[in-house]
Amino acid sequence: MTxxxxxxxxxxxxCLEALRGSRLLILAASHLEIELLPELxxxxxxxxxxxxxxxxxxxxxxxxxxxxxxxxxxxxxxxxLAFIVPFRCESSATLLALSADEIIAGDLAIFSPIDPHxxxxxxxxxxxxxxxxxxxxxxxxxxxxFGVSSDEARIQSLGLLCNSIFPPTLTAFYRTTLExxxxxxxxxxxxxxxxxxxxxxxxxxxxxxxxxSHSYALAREDLAEIGLKLRSLPDVEDSAWExxxxxxxxxxGGVRESEGDDWFDAVIGSRSGMKLRKRRPxxxxxxxxxxxxx
Numbered sequence: 001m002t003x004x005x006x007x008x009x010x011x012x013x014x015c016l017e018a019l020r021g022s023r024l025l026i027l028a029a030s031h032l033e034i035e036l037l038p039e040l041x042x043x044x045x046x047x048x049x050x051x052x053x054x055x056x057x058x059x060x061x062x063x064x065x066x067x068x069x070x071x072x073x074x075x076x077x078x079x080x081l082a083f084i085v086p087f088r089c090e091s092s093a094t095l096l097a098l099s100a101d102e103i104i105a106g107d108l109a110i111f112s113p114i115d116p117h118x119x120x121x122x123x124x125x126x127x128x129x130x131x132x133x134x135x136x137x138x139x140x141x142x143x144x145x146f147g148v149s150s151d152e153a154r155i156q157s158l159g160l161l162c163n164s165i166f167p168p169t170l171t172a173f174y175r176t177t178l179e180x181x182x183x184x185x186x187x188x189x190x191x192x193x194x195x196x197x198x199x200x201x202x203x204x205x206x207x208x209x210x211x212x213s214h215s216y217a218l219a220r221e222d223l224a225e226i227g228l229k230l231r232s233l234p235d236v237e238d239s240a241w242e243x244x245x246x247x248x249x250x251x252x253g254g255v256r257e258s259e260g261d262d263w264f265d266a267v268i269g270s271r272s273g274m275k276l277r278k279r280r281p282x283x284x285x286x287x288x289x290x291x292x293x294x
Contacts, residue, residue: 004264004276006292009246012239013271013293019235022052022082025074026274028247029266032062032092034069039268039275039288044077046272053078055100056240058247061091064116064176068183071099075190084236085109086244091214094207095180099187103230105220106237106244112218113211114184114204116176133209180208191229203227250276269293 009026016024025043029036047053055074074081083089083100090112097103097111105111115133142148184204185197192200206226211218224230249255253263259281266277275288 004278004289004291006294007246007250007267007269007274008294009243010271010293012242015239016054016056016084016236017271019233019239020052020054020082022054022080023047023050024054024056024084024270026056026243026247026267026269028056028058028251028268029062029277030060030252031265032059032067032070032096034063034066035286036266036268036277037066037069037073039277040070040073043268043270043272043275044073047077047270049077051078052080052082054082054084054104056084056086056243057089057093057097058085058087058244058251059090059093059096060088061093062096064092064095064180064183067092067096068187071096071187071190075099081190084240085111085220086237086240087248094218095184095187098184098228099190101191101229103220103223103228104233104236104240105223105230106232106241108241109220110217111220111223113214113216114180114207115209115214116173116180133212136209177208181205184208192227195227199227253279264289 013024013026016022025047027036027040053074081100082102082104083097084104085097086106087108088110089097089105090110091114094111095114181201181204184207185200188195188200188203192203203226210226220230220232247267251264251267253259253265256263262278262280264276265279265286268275268277271293274291274293276291277286278289279286
């Protein structure tokens with residue numbers, strides 16, 4: 001059984017707060033979801049409302065609607081929200097980062113596109129997961145690869161798609177795409193309040209439709225190039241990377257010695273206290289374990 005040992009990050013936490021003149025919150029999760037909210041709320045309350053809140057963020061995805069709620073909770077506790085990203089900040093974590101006044105990204109920071117995905121049928125007849133781009137570009141692929149006219153490609157692609165995907169499911173996927181656009185633009189208003197609606201929409205559409213795969217690794221330079229507020233601060237990165245290495249060694253099912261072991265899938269903490277969420281392989285509800293910060 002996995003045991004929670006002390007987190008040796010206090011020195012780095014205090015260093016970052018001194019450098020930034022802020023309070024620091026650590027939020028790391030295998031999957032950003034609504035079930036994190038109660039513990040995140042308790043941690044925010046223990047810190048209190050502060051002028052500047054830095055969140056060291058590490059994650060590889062999550063639920064879009066839940067990320068929106070996480071962002072709004074964090075904004076409620078500060079006038080200036082920054083995300084410090086030393087390593088992975090992909091998919092819905094990238095979406096969450098849009099809600100910051102600024103993003104401080106390290107040399108190894110990895111962001112990604114935010115295009116929605118649809119899970120395939122359980123019978124294994126088709127792909128397990130595919131992106132909205134797989135559907136949107138079907139007609140273009142027919143025209144480009146097979147010389148079908150654009151009008152004919154659109155008609156054929158619609159028929160083929162409806163034969164492969166239950167039409168209400170396809171409609172639900174379309175609604176999910178519209179929802180992603182709406183939430184992305186809503187969160188981006190926090191970071192770019194003076195930008196035009198068209199400018200914000202262009203950024204979100206680039207993140208949704210501008211790359212050829214969901215796993216396309218975006219560096220800080222890529223996000224800065226499309227208009228987001230990113231900075232590199234070497235002094236901040238030194239301490240943030242040490243915290244990230246500690247998180248990498250503790251979080252995720254891949255760090256278990258065997259599949260039968262418990263594992264930790266989330267960390268939420270500050271110098272006020274630190275908790276890890278423990279998952280059990282039998283499917284029972286996870287539990288939070290308090291650990292010492294050293």
